[in-house]
Amino acid sequence: MNAADTHRAPAAGVTATWNYTLGSIVFLFVVIDAIIALDFLAVFSRTRSPLVLALLLTGLLAAAVRIRYCWFLRDDESAATPPLGWSIALFVPAVASWALAFASPELSIYGAAQIWFSGVLFAAVLPGARRWGVTGLTLILTALPVLSHLARGSATLQRSIEIPDWLVLVYGALLPFMLFTSLWLWRIIRRLDEARALAATLAVTQERLRFAADLHDIQGHHLQVIALQAELAERTLGADAERTAAQLAEIRLTAKHAMEETRSLVAGLRHVDLSDELENAREVLTLAGAECALEITAIPADPASRQVLAFAVREATTNILRHSTAARATIVLARSREGFALTVTNDGAGDTANANEGSGLAGLRDRLAAVDGTLSAGRDAALGPDRFELSAWIPDGEAR
Incomplete structure (x- = not known):
């Protein structure tokens, strides 16, 4: 097997499947971040608050890094583990937005949601047990700003909870399941493609081994016989001319028989229906x-x-x-x-x-x-x- 076989490119259908999977994940993040950004803009246009502006900017930066980080979700030979720098960049604006959420009761849910989105995306590149552990920790961190405002009896937060943005809340609750399920299905499809390629390679290898075995059975036997007959002819050379001639005739017949069997083997391979x-x-x-x-x-x-x-x-x-x-x-x-x-x-x-x-x-x-x-x-x-x-x-x- 050559290097091209070892690093085989995926089939076109598999690549298309990944493009659809990546596109759907990016699309969902873009839609939800756009909704949050529009709400931030509406509040900022009304209040002109520097805090709201800071929440808007950190949210947009977190959204941009998340979209780039989605490219690391493809776990095959063409995509390595996400670099540490990108993982840090994924959390820096999200943590900043989460910290600002403690100072803004009205927008604390949207501000805290940034660390939830980034944490779930980071968990998607981790193994199963660690994945759910990171998701649980992220959920606790996300709830802290909201719980702190509720504990202080914030009337603004209570009013915003009475009229929640259901799309954002439902999306946030279902995000781990949607993201992990999509990646799980993608990995199954990729492994099926690898199995299909492996089956084709094994079929070719098996046919090569069968031909090598048949050729060995034919040529190995006849060459061994020819070598033995040539040795006998060499021993009788000069001592028994008649017997030497008989041995040479047998060598000729054995070689002819070997050629005929080899032709039959090749003809069997070359016959095509x-x-x-x-x-x-x-x-x-x-x-x-x-x-x-x-x-x-x-x-x-x-x-x-x-x-x-x-x-x-x-x-x-x-x-x-x-x-x-x-x-x-x-x-x-x-x-x-x-x-x-x-x-x-x-x-x-x-x-x-x-x-x-x-x-x-x-x-x-x-x-x-x-x-x-x-x-x-x-x-x-x-x-x-x-x-x-x-x-x-x-x-x-x-x-x-």
Whole structure:
């Protein structure tokens, strides 16, 4: 396994899932912080209080740091543990807002909410037991300013509690469950993608091991026999010419038998069924994160034509996997010009055009030429700037 296999990029669907998860978390923080900021602005425009202005500024700073901190929630190879500096920055404006909440009964709930939001976000990057411990501690700290004003019998706070902003209160109460559940679902999806990639890698490895075992059984046995026969021939050389000739003949027959068995092994691997290859292409491209559609309206009856088209499907699939970042691919096989046309397109051209210079397409072109077929491959501007198309045509087997 090479380095590219070890650090495999996630499938497109998995990346999209993370984008939706991150987007929803950021959106919720933006909405709730906007509501709080608007309330601060309304009070400041009425009172012109420096304390309210300080609460507004610390709240906006805490909101900005929280939005940036959300990027550290993705726990995979591309995202390390949040740096200590960012964790400190997450709490500095929130703690300042929490401290100011002790001096403002009317806005103490909103001021204390800043440390609740930041504390829950920080808890999301911690392991399970520590996560809930930090959440509980944050809840206690959040309640202290409100409880202190209630203990002093603040009439302003009592009036504000009688007419609470239910959206903020409900959001704050449900925030840990929404955040932790979203991240839990994301981690499940990511691990499923890793398991799918591992299954594909294991399948390839298993096939390599099977081929290595078969090759070892064939070549190992015959080479051992040839070595023994050559040793016997060496011993009789000059002493018994007739026996030496017999040993050399046996060596020749053993080598011939080994070559025949090796050819049979390779022929078994190189025999490709068109129907199986079409289904395999769809499965492999789907595993790679590309949505693959098959449009099969006709399949040639001639075995040679079927095998050549099967190799064309395999080569096109290999090029998509190696040289593109396709999200969609289409494989069309239909009758065309007294023959059959295979067209494979994808929307992630990338460096696929460079594959036209490789040996894979050159070998495929030779295969098609052997059955009077043709091959073309390149970008198709009519379909889009990033569309790459491979087209193979072969005449009908009977006509040929």
